Amino acid sequence: LLKVANSHRTLRKRFADLFSTRKMSYVARKGPAVYSALSKWAYNMAGFNQYGLHRDDCLYENEDVKEAIRRLPEKLKDERNFRITRALHLSMTKTILPKEQWTKYEEDTKYLEPYLEEVCRERDEKLKWESNK
Template structure:
């Protein structure tokens, strides 16, 4: 059994990830993972760096999700965000913001 799991490891994790993703429920509103991040200072700054089209798409998804939540409905299943299609669109901007903040904190420590 353990040899089977070892060979099928990535597939098992992918299936588990997909199960957890679908269980979370945000995809039923058409949201992406990055739409649901807690907006601390780093996330806010990363959002401000998004290209206009990504920023507008994000705002549309969030506005639509709020409307659906208020009306206690969800999207039709064919419109749910799919695990395979959900991209971490904010991640490169967030990594850059965090790197800059850490660099600034390190510089301020030394000066």
């Protein structure tokens, strides 16, 4: 019984040490840096940046995404179409862009997000309106 009590105290002490304020503050300080590094690694491993594509160029085109693309300004729509056409050509020829032309993690913008959010809000509002009839 004494052995069990001592092992229990030892486990409690180790658990307390593991989750001490000092260690948790270390995690809080280092967490975002680790997350950012992991995000960059995952972004580069996805491979679409090697073709000059952005994240929003690779979205599955459901009804909401199609409507958001339709609402894009002509300049953004033309840039998107150019990137996709170039990526298709590179894929057919089994080549990638030179490394200096790859889309960088820091430069990739979510250009479609505001339009997509607007479409989703309108769809939700329409569903609420129709359910109240």
